Amino acid sequence: MVLRRVPIIVAVATAALLSTGAAVAPTLSTTTIATHEAPAAVPDDAQAAAPQAVSPQAVTPVEANGQLSVCGVRLCNEQGKQVQLRGMSTHGTQWYSQCVDDTSLDTLAYDWNADVMRISTYVQEDGYETDPARFTALVNQYIDMLSERGLYAIVDWHMLDPGDPNFNLERAKTxxxxxxxxxxxxxxxxxxxxxxxxxxxxxxxxSYHEQIVPVVRAKDPDAVILLGTRAWSSLGVSDGASESEVVNNPVNASNVMYTFHFYAASHGQEYLDALSRAADRIPMFITEFGTQDYAGEGANDFAMAQRYLDLAAQKKISWTNWNFSDDHRSGAVFTEGTCGSGSYGTDRLKEAGGWIRDQIRTPDDF
Structure with missing residues (x-):
């Protein structure tokens, strides 16, 4: 097991000021530790009130694992150890770019202890097609910010409507x-x-995948590539099919994984069973899920979501949750008005946000 990044916040105040009883904001400084033992737990309400003054521990997820690759049906680090990444997906960056800043990413990396962030670049819906240069630059900016914090970055080509990926093939190549x-x-x-x-x-x-994978490989031959599956990345289940169509007819490419999306209040046992069977035959990665319905709205079904995450932990299936924003829907982790406020403490989390933070803070054993 490697060291996890544990922030320590040290308040410094002079004895003279303390003796006066004056309301003085303490000066904050940060330090790092180099030990396997974490400091005493800080209550959530104290964390919520504390400024996001944090500093990384010596070993980050990328430092611990290096270049990832697919080994058999699992994701492995450069030492060949099977690993599971846990993290968040941004909302569409055309709408919620203000939710990805230095403070929010410090919170994700050093308080939530995430391993990965998925950068969701919508193609349509006022996204990439309206200004390719701007959205490409934004992805690169986020990659730089995540890299500084030692996190993995998933570059998500968020095609959705129209549903045929070939409609955007030339844009995707560019x-x-x-x-x-x-x-x-x-x-x-x-x-x-x-x-x-x-x-x-x-x-x-x-056919789309077999045209776009070589485009990525030509520039980045070692990267893992994630491939969307039929019916909103449900392995075909939402169209009445099953995982067998992918298992029996995989993409002709190496170092690739297949994606699965679920929303716990909408996608029950049939979907969970398909994921479980598929994960024994092909490499799987859950790049999007929520504890609500398929629109990211409504009540949370934490019990069903926990069953999915228990399976993911058992079979080392990595995941990113939807979504790291302050959208009004229940699936956004932050309360409305949080982004850009400079404060991303636990007091700004919706119910689903608090739950997913706890899930991410329970790390894999790499």
């Missing part, structure tokens, strides 16, 4: 060529080349 060429010296980039294909056959989706 985007992934630019991002992979600019970042090919990094060892922390993962590429998700089609968010949620829908309304088309697996053979059509497979």
């Amino acid at each position: 985007f992934f060529t630019a991002v992979a060429e600019r970042n090919n010296g990094r060892n922390n980039i993962i590429y998700e080349v089609a968010n949620e294909p829908n309304g088309v056959s697996w053979q059509t989706i497979k």
